[in-house]
Amino acid sequence: MKNKKPTIAIDMDGVLADIETQFIDWYHRDYGILISREDMLGKPEPEAFPDKDAVWRFVNTPGFFRTLPVMPNAVAVVKELMNDFDIYIVTAAMEFPLSLFEKYEWLQEHFPFISWKNIVMCGDKSVINTDYLIDDHCKNLDFCKGRAIMFSAAHNSNIDRHERVNTWDEVRALFNEVRNLTEHVV
Secondary structure, three states: OOOOOOEEEEOOEOOOEOHHHHHHHHHHHHHOOOOOHHHHOOOOHHHHOOOOOHHHHHHOOOOOOOOOOEOOOHHHHHHHHOOOOEEEEEEOOOOOOOHHHHHHHHHHHHOOOOOHHHEEEOOOHHHOOOOEEEEOOHHHHOOOOOEEEEEOOHHHOOOOOOEEEOOHHHHHHHHHHHHHHHHHHO
C-alpha cells in the first residue's frame, strides 16, 4: 500500500502570481503615476493607490488575471515539491467571476504539470483541509486546519501572527527542513 503524501494548498494571487507588479504596472499605464512597493507597505491594495477604485476596476477587467507575471522561482519550486507532496492550487476566484477562466488558462500556461483535479477555485478557503497552506491573506490563514504559511506581500507586511516566507527560495528551504524532519522521524 502506497503511503499518502502530505498535502500543500497554494494560493495563486500574491503567491504564484505577482499581482502587486500587475497593479503597479496597470496603474502606471492608466494614470501615469508610478507607485512603489514601499508605498504599498502595510496597506490593503486599494488604499495603496491615489484612486482607491482603480484596483477594483483592474480585477474586473478582462485580461487582468490572464496576464499576471509569475513569481520568481515559483514554477521550479512547485515542481520540486510535487516529488514529496500532493500540491493543490487553491484560489478564491468566485469574488471576481471574470477571473475563473483566466486563472485556469494562466495555470495551464505556467503550471501545466498541475492536474485539473488539483485546482480548487472557491469562495471560502476555510473548507480547505490540507497539511499546509501557503497564502498571502490572514482571512485564509487564520482558519487553516494545517500549518499556515504567510507569503509576504505589501498588504501583510505589518502582520506577524503566521509563519512567514518572503520568496519561493524560502519556500524551498522550509519544505527541505520539513522533509529532513520527516525522514528522521521514520
